Amino acid sequence: MILKELNEILKSVVSEVAKEHSVQINPEIEKQIIFEISPDNTRGDYASSCCLKLSKIFGKSPRELAEIIKSLIADKRITEIKVEGPGFINIFISAEQKYELLKNVLKAGDSWGKSNDSSGKVLLEFVSSNPTGPLHVGHGRGAVLGMALANLLENIGFKVTKEYYVNDAGRQISILTSSIILNAYVEDFISEGTYEGDYIKSLASEFKDGFGDLDKEINLGKLDEDKDIRLDSIASYLQESFYELWVKAREFSVDKILEIIKSDLHSFGIIHDNWFKESSLGKANASDSDLSKSLKIIDEKGHTFEKDGAKWFNTTAFGDDKDRVLLRENGEPTYYLTDVGYHKNKIDRNYDHYINIFGADHHGYIPRLTSAFNVMKKDNQEIEFLLYQLVNLYEDGIKKIMSTRRGEFYSLSDLREELGPDVIKFFFLEKKSDHTMDFDMDLAKDESKNNPYFYAQYAYVRCCSILSKASYDPNKEIDANEIASCYEIVSKAINYPVFIKEYALERSPHSLVHFIKEFSAAFHSFYEKSPVITDNEVISNSRLLITVLTKQILKNSFNTLNVTPLEKM
RNA sequence: GCGCCAGUAGCUCAGCUGGAUAGAGCAGUAGCCUUCUAAGCUAUUGGUCGGGGGUUCGAAUCCUCCCUGGCGCGCCA
Numbered sequence: 001m002i003l004k005e006l007n008e009i010l011k012s013v014v015s016e017v018a019k020e021h022s023v024q025i026n027p028e029i030e031k032q033i034i035f036e037i038s039p040d041n042t043r044g045d046y047a048s049s050c051c052l053k054l055s056k057i058f059g060k061s062p063r064e065l066a067e068i069i070k071s072l073i074a075d076k077r078i079t080e081i082k083v084e085g086p087g088f089i090n091i092f093i094s095a096e097q098k099y100e101l102l103k104n105v106l107k108a109g110d111s112w113g114k115s116n117d118s119s120g121k122v123l124l125e126f127v128s129s130n131p132t133g134p135l136h137v138g139h140g141r142g143a144v145l146g147m148a149l150a151n152l153l154e155n156i157g158f159k160v161t162k163e164y165y166v167n168d169a170g171r172q173i174s175i176l177t178s179s180i181i182l183n184a185y186v187e188d189f190i191s192e193g194t195y196e197g198d199y200i201k202s203l204a205s206e207f208k209d210g211f212g213d214l215d216k217e218i219n220l221g222k223l224d225e226d227k228d229i230r231l232d233s234i235a236s237y238l239q240e241s242f243y244e245l246w247v248k249a250r251e252f253s254v255d256k257i258l259e260i261i262k263s264d265l266h267s268f269g270i271i272h273d274n275w276f277k278e279s280s281l282g283k284a285n286a287s288d289s290d291l292s293k294s295l296k297i298i299d300e301k302g303h304t305f306e307k308d309g310a311k312w313f314n315t316t317a318f319g320d321d322k323d324r325v326l327l328r329e330n331g332e333p334t335y336y337l338t339d340v341g342y343h344k345n346k347i348d349r350n351y352d353h354y355i356n357i358f359g360a361d362h363h364g365y366i367p368r369l370t371s372a373f374n375v376m377k378k379d380n381q382e383i384e385f386l387l388y389q390l391v392n393l394y395e396d397g398i399k400k401i402m403s404t405r406r407g408e409f410y411s412l413s414d415l416r417e418e419l420g421p422d423v424i425k426f427f428f429l430e431k432k433s434d435h436t437m438d439f440d441m442d443l444a445k446d447e448s449k450n451n452p453y454f455y456a457q458y459a460y461v462r463c464c465s466i467l468s469k470a471s472y473d474p475n476k477e478i479d480a481n482e483i484a485s486c487y488e489i490v491s492k493a494i495n496y497p498v499f500i501k502e503y504a505l506e507r508s509p510h511s512l513v514h515f516i517k518e519f520s521a522a523f524h525s526f527y528e529k530s531p532v533i534t535d536n537e538v539i540s541n542s543r544l545l546i547t548v549l550t551k552q553i554l555k556n557s558f559n560t561l562n563v564t565p566l567e568k569m
Numbered sequence: 570g571c572g573c574c575a576g577u578a579g580c581u582c583a584g585c586u587g588g589a590u591a592g593a594g595c596a597g598u599a600g601c602c603u604u605c606u607a608a609g610c611u612a613u614u615g616g617u618c619g620g621g622g623g624u625u626c627g628a629a630u631c632c633u634c635c636c637u638g639g640c641g642c643g644c645c646a
Contacts, residue, residue, distance in 0.1 A: 031586090039592095049588050052627085062626090085589040086627085130646075172646055228645090310644055321572065321642075328644040335646050363573050364641045389574075389639080431582070434574060436639060438581075443595090448608055450595065458608055466605050514583060517593075528601090528610040547605095569608070 002077065002101060003498055006046055006091070007034050013072045014050065017065075023057055035091070037495050041487040044082065044090035051087040062087025095484035101494045102483070105549055106474070113500040113556050116157040120352035124150050127265065127272070127357075128165040131257040132176045132195055135264045137402060138359060140412040141388050141437070144428045144562070146357050147270045148509035149386070151560045156504045161351070164272040165342060168254045169279045170335065174235040176257075177250040181238055184208040184249075185218055193227040197408050199260065207252050214245065264413050268421045269562050281341045284333040291333055294344035295326060297376050313340075318371035340372040347377055354383040355507075360434060363387055386507055388433040395441045419444050422563045426453040429561055430513045447569075452517050456554070457566045459520035459527075463551035464567045466532050472544035482542040486530075488522040493549045500560070509561060516557050523550045 014033050018025050025033075032053045035046035051066040058065050066083040073081060073091070080092040093101075105112050126146030129139045150160045167173070179195040183204030220237065224230045239246045258275070265272070282289025298304055298313055304326065305312050311327040326337045333341075346354060354373070358365065366385050373383045393400035393410070403409035415424060423444050430452065431437045449455045484490060492499070492515070503511045532543040558565040 043589080047589090052588060055626085088589060167646070170646060308644080312644095325644045330644085332644085334644060336644095338646095360574070361640060366573085387574080435582090436575080440581080443581090446608095449610095451608090452594070454608065455594090458606085462606070462609085469605060510583085514593085517583095521593085524609060525611090527605080528607090531605065533605050569606080 001495075001497060002093070003035060003037065003046065003495060006075070009073060009075055010035060010048060010050065010069070013069055014054070016072065017068055018058075021058060025054075025057070029053065029057070037491060037498065038090070043084070043088070044080070044092045045491065046091050046093075048089045049087075051089065055087065095480035098484050098490055098494065099478065099480045102490065102545065102549060103474075105493050105496070105552065109552060110556060110559075112552060113496045113560070114155045114157075115497055115501065117501055118153075118157040118504075120158055121350070122153055122158045122160045122353045122355060123163060123346055123349070123351040124153070124160055124355045125163045125165055125346075125357065127261075127270075128167070129261065130167045130172050131254050131261060132172050133197065133257065134199060134260050135412040136409060137391050137393060137412050137415055137439075138388075140268070140415070140424065141391050141428045141433070142357050142359060143265060143268060143270050144425045145386070145388055145433050145509060147268075147562045148425075148429055148512075148560065149355070149357075149504075149507060151562060152500065152504040152507075152509060152512070155560060156501050158353070158504075161274060162272045163274040163276055166254075166258065166275055166277045168277050169338075171232075173250065173254065174239075175231055176253050177246060178231065178235050178238060180204050180207055180249050180253045181218070181242070181245065182234070184211075185214060186220070189220065190223065190230065193231050199257075203253060203256050206256075207249060210252070211245065211248055214242070218242070264411075264416075267413070267416060268425065269564075276342070276345075278338055278342070281338055281345065284327065284337065285331075289341070290345040290348075291337060291341035294340045294372070294376060295337070297344070298326070298340075298372070301375055303375055313368075313372065315368045315371040318367070318374060320367040320371055324368050336368060339369060340376075343369065343373050343383075344376050347373070347381060350378075352381060354381070355386060356383070357386045357388065360387040360389045384507075386433060389436040391428070391437050391439050393439050393441055397442075400441070423451075423453045425561060425563050426456070426513065429509045432508070432510050452513075454569075455524075456516045456520040456558075458569060459523045460551065460554045460558070460565045461567065461569045462523070462527055463547050463554070466544070466547050467551065470533050470540065470544060472548045473541055476541045477538050478542040478545060479538050480542075482539055483545060486522070486526055486546050489519070489526060489546055489550055492519055492522070493553050496553055496556070512557055512561060516554065516561075519550070519553060519557070523554075526550075 011030070011033050015025065033048075033050045035048045038044055038047050051062040051069065055062040055065055060068075063083055063086070066087045066089050070081050070083055070089055073089075077093055077097040078091050079094040082090045082092075084090055124146060127135070127139060127143045129135055135143070146162065150162050153160050175193070176195055179200055180203055182189045182194060183200055184207050218238070220234060224233060281291055284291040284295065286292060295304075295311075303314050303317065305314060309329040310325045312323045313326050315324050316322065324336050325334050326340070327333060343354075356369075370383060377383075393402065393415070400410060419441065427439055427444055428437070443451055444453070447454050449458075499515055500512075503509065503515075526546060530543055532540060532547055534540050555565050
């Protein structure tokens with residue numbers, strides 16, 4: 001990469017000057033000795049503001065320092081170097097050199113943008129929605145974000161494992177199991193608090209067809225008025241009196257709903273490598289379970305205490321605002337402990353980076369999980385969290401209500417059936433994830449430049465359309481100046497790996513969407529003012545090269561976002 | 570009350586590890602189709618970057634206080 005090489009030249013020149021002036025440069029400042037990619041050609045191809053930052057320690061004015069550095073920079077690819085403004089160094093690359101650099105893009109093809117700059121294993125956990133129903137629209141945002149992030153990280157050399165944590169134990173699953181049994185075998189019951197909706201009814205009837213009739217009747221008897229007490233007593237009654245039914249119904253429900261979730265995800269092209277079941281963590285009192293192992297470590301490191309008959313973890317020592325209970329007064333593990341155990345299991349699987357994508361409503365959970373992780377982790381392991389905020393759907397300018405009291409809700413698959421997966425992915429990724437999003441369904445359906453998804457796809461379609469009529473011939477003559485005049489397309493193409501790396505390290509797929517929008521705009525503009533297929537063979541071949549490059553960069557970008565580029569519209 | 574996230578053009582949002590005149594799309598205004606898809610392009614109007622202080626050569630960006638909005642603060646999961 002030319003930018004990397006230019007940065008090395010700049011660094012060595014600066015350190016040379018520093019030596020002459022007996023100036024010490026600390027690593028913090030050294031990081032700032034770099035060139036940046038210029039957004040337009042008025043300031044050259046690359047610019048550095050390092051002299052503004054270094055002027056103080058050199059005891060010289062920024063411009064003065066810039067002139068010294070300028071005089072020492074030499075590289076055959078640079079045609080011009082200028083000191084401008086308060087002390088910026090702007091450098092210009094020759095058109096011929098740009099053409100040479102573009103050949104690398106063509107050579108790399110689909111792998112342009114990929115690198116091995118980073119290394120290490122990443123465990124990326126995302127979605128992890130409870131297997132109690134189909135995914136809703138909000139889950140979709142987390143799912144799409146996770147997939148795009150995984151692709152970005154893989155582009156720059158990380159080995160990423162995508163994991164889904166399945167909460168297949170606990171109270172919600174008991175309620176789900178009860179819901180299925182009640183719907184299958186009981187005529188009339190109080191539905192408040194149970195899972196409802198068409199998917200429950202159809203699963204219940206499917207289960208009844210498979211399991212058959214019961215040999216005794218379910219008699220719920222008198223039930224408490226309190227919803228939670230009622231639900232728990234139904235669950236324990238069913239579990240005790242109909243054990244086989246209960247176990248079968250639970251397995252059936254979880255399996256079936258996981259199938260629904262998987263199919264929701266697959267229809268968006270989202271594939272998890274690993275489905276980790278909470279039930280596999282074992283019991284807290286089993287000596288070699290993940291739960292007991294994690295308890296033991298936190299205990300041994302002296303971070304637990306007993307209070308009110310429960311076992312606590314002093315997470316406040318790690319920045320949490322409250323200490324947290326691990327084992328309840330009755331000896332049962334809390335949900336928190338199961339998550340701690342899950343992370344113990346993750347740690348033992350020896351990854352370098354752990355990334356958890358959570359809905360923003362779980363942000364309060366981060367300090368306590370980080371506390372546990374840091375107590376249990378091995379050296380050099382680190383954890384980070386990415387949050388995504390709510391999605392509000394708007395249709396005809398009106399906020400769409402996504403759930404009803406009957407448990408019927410407007411699901412992710414409903415949205416997909418209405419719009420198709422790709423435009424949804426593009427829209428979800430367009431905004432920063434940690435920001436509430438208004439999703440305009442009318443705009444998503446619009447087939448005009450107002451819709452950024454169509455606008456970008458249309459640029460790709462135009463490339464394909466041109467290239468179906470003529471092809472770039474690398475052996476024929478080109479006009480380097482003609483190519484270099486397409487500054488934005490050329491600059492973005494040459495520097496594409498730099499952008500990808502930045503977006504991956506910043507964990508910001510939304511920046512790639514903005515890149516695509518800008519890049520498409522640059523191509524549409526080019527398309528209007530520069531007819532590609534002309535009588536002039538040299539000009540045509542040059543413009544065909546621009547078209548080929550655009551197609552390639554758009555393709556690689558769409559692929560990274562897990563969006564399928566359209567060849568025709 | 571405490572914590573997290575946000576407040577940038579009429580609307581939807583970029584920019585935020587300090588740097589050269591604050592960007593884009595929509596909406597508004599004025600133009601461009603015998604020519605590779607006008608499903609598009611060009612030009613232009615529009616901003617005390619929520620408000621007050623501070624840090625410095627320089628602040629939308631960092632610190633602090635305040636205002637407004639969203640979310641979260643269980644021995645629930």
